[in-house]
Amino acid sequence: MESKILNTDLNTYLIKFKWMSTNNRFIVQGSGLMEVIKNYDKNGIEYIKIFDPVKYRFVQVSRAKILQIFNWETEMLLYLKDHYFFK
Numbered sequence: 001m002e003s004k005i006l007n008t009d010l011n012t013y014l015i016k017f018k019w020m021s022t023n024n025r026f027i028v029q030g031s032g033l034m035e036v037i038k039n040y041d042k043n044g045i046e047y048i049k050i051f052d053p054v055k056y057r058f059v060q061v062s063r064a065k066i067l068q069i070f071n072w073e074t075e076m077l078l079y080l081k082d083h084y085f086f087k
Helices: 030-040 063-070 074-082
Strands: 012-017 025-029 045-052 059-060
Touching: 012 030, 025 030, 030 074, 045 063, 045 074
Parallel strands: none
Antiparallel strands: 012 025, 012 045, 045 059
């Protein structure tokens, strides 16, 4: 993850893992989602939410919607389609 600056015009994701720890929630943008899943997914994903700039909060979206967002990024799309969370 290159930057700690978030642009709310881009898709921003909140991912929470099932394991209990101080490091089980991450906010990322773009391909940072794949990086976090690869590095921290040990016991399962509890949820992935997307930031809604109109409501100014993270909202639950379908797994199909997340896959649709990444349909232009081949490497990310192939990784997510093979991941258990999106099956």
